Every structure is written in structure tokens, then in C-alpha cells.
Amino acid sequence: MIGLLPALLIAGALVIAPAGPKGRVAAHTPKAPRDGPSAADPERCASDIELFAACVSAGLPATAAAAAVAETYADGRSPWHTVASLAALGVEPQRAWSELRHLPGGDELAGLVTLSATSGTSLAAGCGRIAAQLRAGAGDRAKAKAERAGVLIAIPLTAFFLPAFFVLGLAPAVISLGQTLAN
Numbered sequence: 150m151i152g153l154l155p156a157l158l159i160a161g162a163l164v165i166a167p168a169g170p171k172g173r174v175a176a177h178t179p180k181a182p183r184d185g186p187s188a189a190d191p192e193r194c195a196s197d198i199e200l201f202a203a204c205v206s207a208g209l210p211a212t213a214a215a216a217a218v219a220e221t222y223a224d225g226r227s228p229w230h231t232v233a234s235l236a237a238l239g240v241e242p243q244r245a246w247s248e249l250r251h252l253p254g255g256d257e258l259a260g261l262v263t264l265s266a267t268s269g270t271s272l273a274a275g276c277g278r279i280a281a282q283l284r285a286g287a288g289d290r291a292k293a294k295a296e297r298a299g300v301l302i303a304i305p306l307t308a309f310f311l312p313a314f315f316v317l318g319l320a321p322a323v324i325s326l327g328q329t330l331a332n
Contacts, residue, residue: 191253195283202276212236244267254279
């Protein structure tokens with residue numbers, strides 16, 4: 150009887166489990182970007198904003214600083230390219246910098262550059278604040294992801310190993326003790 154129960158548990162686990170690891174791995178593996186992180190990656194956006202702030206602090210105008218950031222993208226299709234092109238054509242700063250609004254921190258940067266163009270305020274300090282916020286948010290998301298992984302790792306323990314311990318370890322001992330006390 151004791152040998153039959155583990156066999157039934159193993160057979161049940163094999164029926165419930167997916168066929169092989171290939172399907173489990175391929176279904177959840179994200180595709181890697183071809184040339185590094187995308188433009189919408191918060192870490193990449195923070196780096197772009199810091200580079201923009203460094204260029205502005207070095208004395209470049211905002212248009213040239215945007216062009217310098219645009220050169221860091223290999224594909225030539227980043228929003229920074231659009232901003233640099235529109236600003237070089239003489240488009241209003243509000244319209245040109247609105248191309249960054251869909252990026253993390255881009256809305257704040259667009260507002261900061263537009264305000265700077267009309268009032269002459271400094272860009273570097275504001276850019277540093279935006280980049281710090283983006284990096285803090287990325288750190289919080291990474292920490293939450295790691296905490297979720299810890300919970301997901303504990304699920305098999307509670308779902309399979311703990312019941313198996315009771316069935317295979319404690320139940321025979323209790324049955325044996327009960328039979329000994331009954332005799």
C-alpha cells in the first residue's frame with residue numbers, strides 16, 4: 150500500500166506537468182533587442198537625459214545636445230533624431246520636444262526644455278532630477294520583480310513537496326504508530 154501511493158502521486162504529477170521544457174522556456178522568453186536597449190527603456194532614457202544635461206552643461210545649445218544624444222542610436226529612428234531634426238529646422242520648441250513625450254521622463258524633459266527656451270532657466274539640474282527619478286523607479290521595479298520571483302519559487306515547495314512530505318513521511322509513521330498502539 151505504501152509503494153502504491155508514491156507511484157500514484159508520481160503518475161499524477163506526470164499527467165499534470167507540461168510535456169517538456171522546450172514549450173515552457175520558449176513561451177516565456179522575451180526576444181532580445183538587436184542593438185541594445187530600446188528607446189523606451191527607463192535606464193536608457195535616464196542615460197540619454199544625463200548625456201543631454203552634460204552636453205548642455207558643456208555649452209551646447211539644446212538642439213545640438215539633442216543631436217548628440219541621437220547619435221548614440223544605431224538605427225537612426227529614435228525620437229531624439231526627430232527632435233534634433235525638427236529643432237534644426239526651426240520648429241517651435243514646444244512642438245519639436247513633444248516628440249519625447251511618450252518616453253519615460255520625456256514629458257518632463259519636454260516641459261523643461263520648452264520652459265528654458267521661453268524663460269532661460271537652467272536645464273542641467275532639472276535633467277539630473279528627471280534621470281534620478283527614472284533610475285529610482287527602475288530600481289523599484291527590479292526589486293518588485295525579484296520579490297515576485299521569490300514568491301513564485303516558493304509555490305512548488307508548498308504545492309508539491311510539503312504535501313509529499315506529509316503523505317510519504319508522516320503518514321506512514323502515524324499509521325505505524327497507530328498499528329503499534331492498537332496491538
